[in-house]
Amino acid sequence: MKLNIKSGDLVEVISGKEKGKRGKVTRAFPKENRVLVQGVNIITRATRPTQKDTQGGLKKYEAPILANKVMVVCPKCDKPTRIGHKVLDDGTKVRVCARCGEVLD
Structure with a gap:
């Protein structure tokens, strides 16, 4: 896991x-x-x-x-959230908030 x-x-x-x-x-x-x-x-x-x-x-x-x-x-919405993953334009993989889409890394 x-x-x-x-x-x-x-x-x-x-x-x-x-x-x-x-x-x-x-x-x-x-x-x-x-x-x-x-x-x-x-x-x-x-x-x-x-x-x-x-x-x-x-x-x-x-x-x-x-x-x-x-x-x-999440620092933006201040609620517990699940974590999603997203690849940015420069190719780095970051963790994002599943609620609001804010980058966590």
């Missing part, structure tokens, strides 16, 4: 417990079909004290979320 979401995209979660939240994609994992979204899917881990972190305790981390559960938000 091809991942149409890139790091730096603004996305909105469309299903699950985090539905409706928006955030920037900090990292994409195409092989696992997952993305890491800033401020979404926060998990708590209990960590032991180490030499680097002498405190230890409960730490909060962002966990990857399935790419199927997020949609790219």
